Amino acid sequence: MNRGLHRFAAFTTGCTFLLLMAGALVTGNDAADSVPDWPLAYGKIIPPLVGGIRFEYAHRVIAGIVAILTLIVAIWIARAETRRSVRRLGWTALALVIAQALLGALRVLKGHPAIVATAHAILAQIFFIAIFSLTIMLGPWWRADQPELQDPPSGFSTRSVALCAAAVIFVQIILGAGFRHGAFGLLPHLIGAVAVTAAVVILGRTIRLRFRDVEPLRGAVVWLHAFFGIQILLGGAALWAVQAQQHAAQPLPLPVAITVAHILGGSLTLAAALLITLRCYRLVPGTCALARSSRTAGARV
Numbered sequence: 109m110n111r112g113l114h115r116f117a118a119f120t121t122g123c124t125f126l127l128l129m130a131g132a133l134v135t136g137n138d139a140a141d142s143v144p145d146w147p148l149a150y151g152k153i154i155p156p157l158v159g160g161i162r163f164e165y166a167h168r169v170i171a172g173i174v175a176i177l178t179l180i181v182a183i184w185i186a187r188a189e190t191r192r193s194v195r196r197l198g199w200t201a202l203a204l205v206i207a208q209a210l211l212g213a214l215r216v217l218k219g220h221p222a223i224v225a226t227a228h229a230i231l232a233q234i235f236f237i238a239i240f241s242l243t244i245m246l247g248p249w250w251r252a253d254q255p256e257l258q259d260p261p262s263g264f265s266t267r268s269v270a271l272c273a274a275a276v277i278f279v280q281i282i283l284g285a286g287f288r289h290g291a292f293g294l295l296p297h298l299i300g301a302v303a304v305t306a307a308v309v310i311l312g313r314t315i316r317l318r319f320r321d322v323e324p325l326r327g328a329v330v331w332l333h334a335f336f337g338i339q340i341l342l343g344g345a346a347l348w349a350v351q352a353q354q355h356a357a358q359p360l361p362l363p364v365a366i367t368v369a370h371i372l373g374g375s376l377t378l379a380a381a382l383l384i385t386l387r388c389y390r391l392v393p394g395t396c397a398l399a400r401s402s403r404t405a406g407a408r409v
Contacts, residue, residue, distance in 0.1 A: 110188045113181075114246040120177040121243045124236050125375065127174050130167040131232060132371040135288060136364040139163040140225065146216040171209060178205045178239065185242070194245055201242060204235040222291040229285035233278065233375065240379055244386050249324070257319060257392045269314045270388045273307040274381040280304045281374045288371075294350075301343060304377075308336050311384065324387050332380035339373040346370040 134140055139160030149155035149165055157165060178201055185198035208231050215224040244250060259265050280300035286292035312329050319325045349363035356363075 110184075110246070111248070113184050113188055114243065114248070116177075116184065117181050117239070117243040117246050120174065120181055121236075121239050123170070123174050123177055124239050125372070127167070127170045128232060128236060128375055129368060129372055130163070130170045131229070132368040133364070134160075134163045134167050135225070135229075136367050137163050137359045140215070140221065143168075143216065146213045168212075171212070175205045175209060178202050181239075181242065185246075189246075191245075194242065197238060197242055197245070201235065201238040204231065204238055208232060208235055222289050225289040226282075226286050226291045229289065230282050233281055233285075233378065236375060237278075237378070237382060240382060241386060244383065250386075250390060254391055257322065259392055260318065265394070266314060266318060266392050267385070267388045267394060269311055270381070270385040273311040274378065274385050276300075276303050276307040277374070277378045277381050281378060284371070284374060288367075301340075304336070305340075308332060308381075311381070315384070322391070324391070325384065328380060328384045328387055332377065332384060335373060335377040335380050339370070339377050342366065342370040342373050 137160055139162075142160030143149045143155065143164045145151065147168075149161065149168070155161055155165060182198040182202040185195055189195050189198070208228065211224065211228045211231055215221065215228055218224070280297070280303065283292060283297040283300045287294055287297045312333060315322075315325050315329050345366045349366040352360060352363045
C-alpha cells in the first residue's frame with residue numbers, strides 16, 4: 109500500500125471541502141456576479157480584492173489548487189495502482205474537476221444563474237463524492253483483509269439500504285442547491301428533509317440489528333447520526349437566516365455563516381452515508397458474489 113498516495117488523496121479531499129465552503133460563501137454573499145470575465149478577473153491575474161470580488165477570486169484560486177491536486181492524484185494512481193476500478197475513478201475525478209471549471213466559466217460568461225449555478229453546485233458534490241471515495245479506497249483499512257459478513261436470508265440487503273440512504277441525502281442536497289439558487293422553492297427541500305430523516309433512521313436501525321458488533325459499520329453510523337443531528341439544528345437556523353436576509357440591504361454575517369454551515373453539514377452527512385455504503389460493499393458480499401461462492405462450494409463437493 110502506498111501511504112503517501114493515501115495521505116495526498118486525503119489532503120485533496122480536505123481542500124475540496126474548503127472549496128465547497130468557498131463556493132457557499134460566494135453564494136451567501138451574493139458575489140457570483142462580482143467578476144464578469146474568466147479565466148482572468150477584470151483582465152488581471154490578481155484583481156482588486158474589494159467587495160464580492162474577494163469571495164469570487166478566493167473561490168477561483170482554491171478551485172485551481174484542487175484541480176492541480178486532482179491531476180497529481182490521478183497520475184499518481186495511474187502509476188502506482190493496479191486496481192482498475194481505482195484507476196478509473198482517479199481519471200473520473202480529474203474529468204469532473206475539469207467539467208466543474210468549465211461549468212463555472214459558463215456561469216460567468218453566459219449567465220442563466222438559476223440553472224447553471226444549481227448544476228455547478230451539484231457537480232461540486234459529485235466531485236466531492238469521487239475524491240472522498242478515492243481516499244477511502246486507497247486507505248489501509250480498505251486494503252487489509254476483512255471478515256466477510258452475511259446479510260439475513262430475507263429482506264433488503266444492507267448494501268441496498270445504505271446506497272438508498274446516500275442517494276436520498278444526495279437528492280436532498282440537490283433540492284437545497286436549487287432552492288438556494290432560485291431554481292426550486294422551499295417546499296421540495298422540506299419534504300426532502302423528512303425523507304432523509306426516514307432514510308437515516310432506517311439505515312441506523314438496519315446496521316444495529318444486523319451488525320451491532322461490527323465496529324467499522326457501527327462507528328460510521330455514529331458519525332452519520334451526529335452530522336445529521338447537527339444538520340437538523342442548522343436547518344432550523346438556516347430558515348431563520350433566510351427570513352433575516354429578506355429585508356437586508358446586503359448579506360449579514362451571521363445568516364451567511366449559518367447558511368454556509370448548513371451547506372457544509374449536508375456534505376458531511378453525505379460523506380458519512382457514503383462511508384457506510386463503501387464499508388458495506390467491502391464487508392458484505394453482494395448476491396452475485398454469494399452465488400459464485402455457492403457454485404464454487406458445490407463444485408468442490
